[in-house]
Amino acid sequence: MKKRVYVSCIAVAMMMVGCNEKKAALTGGIDLSNLDTTALPGADFYRYACGGWMKKHPLADEYSRFGSFDQLAEDNRVRLKELIESLASGEAAEGTEAQKIGDLYSVAMDSVKLNQEGATPIRPLLEQIAALREKGELPAFVARLRRAGFSPYFAVYVGADAKNSEMNIVNTYQDGLSLGEREYYLDRDEHTLKIREAFQAHVAKMFQLVGFSVEEAAGAAMNVMAIEIRLANAAKSAVELRDPQANYNKMTVEELQRAVPGIDWNLYFSALGLSGLQEVNVGQPAALREVAAIFNEVELSVQKSYLQWKVIDAAATCLSDAIYAQNFDFYEKTLSGKQEAQPRWKRSVSTVNGILGEIVGKLYVEKHFPAAAKERMISLVENLRTALGERIRGVRWMSDETKERALEKLAAIRVKVGYPDTWRDYSRLEIRKDSYWENVMRASIFEYDYMLSKAGQPVDKEEWLMTPQTVNAYYNPTTNEICFPAGILQYPFFDMKADDAFNYGAIGVVIGHEMTHGFDDQGRQFDKEGNLKEWWTADDAARFEERARVLVDHFNAIEVLPDLQANGELTLGENIADFGGIQVAYTAFQHAMSAAPLDDVEGFTPVQRFFLAYAALWAANIRDEQIRVLTRSDPHSLGRWRVNGTLPHIPAWYEAFHVTSDSPLYLPEERRAEIW
């Protein structure tokens, strides 16, 4: 489910921090062995800048994609394991953070116990579903499942009211599709048909593994498909979901009862823990009406299969090896192309990091995050802010009136660096040695109740949406803030020992990227206070759309596989942010260079090094299966195209690498984007 629907981040994968003790190379941060200088920059800049890295990091069986981000995660996992094990080793008093970390890690690691138990931990819940007697019981039961972390039919979350951004509101959102995107259920191409067939076979196998007969399992799988196909038909595509106005349908619960009859909403919200709820934002009314129709039209026995499936599917990674293996076989192998599961210790570290993230994070920053890094970052952010301001003033297509408001919005952007000032309180989360699955359920309820407690309350602008050990960054439009966790403030994103060419090309572009999200096709619809409210003149808005269209068309024409094109509409916001981020960082870099000029290093000019540092962030190897998955679901372009797709729009890149009109990547000026 999507908790923060408009939050944009730099990369899709939420990785953990690494602590790469990369030596400050003489090249000013650029590792020359990452290059493949047999490639021509104007023909394939990605290979030129990253080819050496890709050769040095062949794809291991447990990965469907491995890039510089994943390398950080790998390095760091070992450190997190040490942190966790040091806490877990001593005798910790009941209820302490050390006891929670230690016990959670040990139940996750205990394969003997997990294999003995098999499906036993989820059996009571499956039986409760089997015992439902009438459809009238569905709303309250579905609410209970939602609260415990399952995702049947539709989601309910609490987040900022997009048109009253100081306050939190309860929202509904489409959900319930095991495969995520609606196209998996509806498209008729050969590849999708195969996935759909494999999915249904997988559902049947999973039912068998938890104790159903072959016939029962086959019937249950058909029931699951019947419901998910109905949900898919009523669902919006990932592109349609990018429209914040369309997702804004605030109403009273009484109005909801009239707009979506067929579900007793007071009953539903009470069961969820929201008695007396007054108003709600309905994200996608048509999808919700279809849920009400399914509740009432589809036989209860069919819906029971669907609910049981949602339990089995969610629990699969916390049960026996046999169940884990079947889950891996479909989602990770068939869908994403991985050949081998991660070893248990890696999965267990991820579980602890996911459930007790701020306990791990607090220890992490104490040990690995230098205060000097924060100071340097804050001054970089301010230099980038100045540069974006200059660029906004300088654009020729925008009226002074809109520019004035854009500059006000830019000045109002809040900045978070490193880690939060106050830490999450886990004292009410109970972690015991009873069972892995029971702990995961208690943690889900703990998280969900924490979120619900914010309903109708003012937005806490000090809250962090990522843990400090995360290798990522984000822009949140409803608070108009950018956030850079400690995890991203290390090589190859940031290097205290490297020169400006490197740091502006790497973390500088990341900062510019997040700032530009405030002015991309989604972010620009929010004002400086984070409200979804028009602040552009109609002419300026139309000219922006026209300019953004250049990037949509450019990316739509990119072939990511011989039979597959990139999705320019889905990736528009991220492509604008990459394009703007590079332009803004380059401007800031020029200012830094005029104050403190740099020399060539090992034959590379400072500007060349700026672009090499940028490209190196996206170095990765990826399987074809994962290219298909990400092209359908990821709002970010693939690493290759964040380099080869975006740089041809940047004038300074042509100059730096002498790329001329006979080069394959060359774009005539009239086809280059000109936005920020």
Ligand SMILES: [Zn+2]
């Ligand atoms: Zn982004």
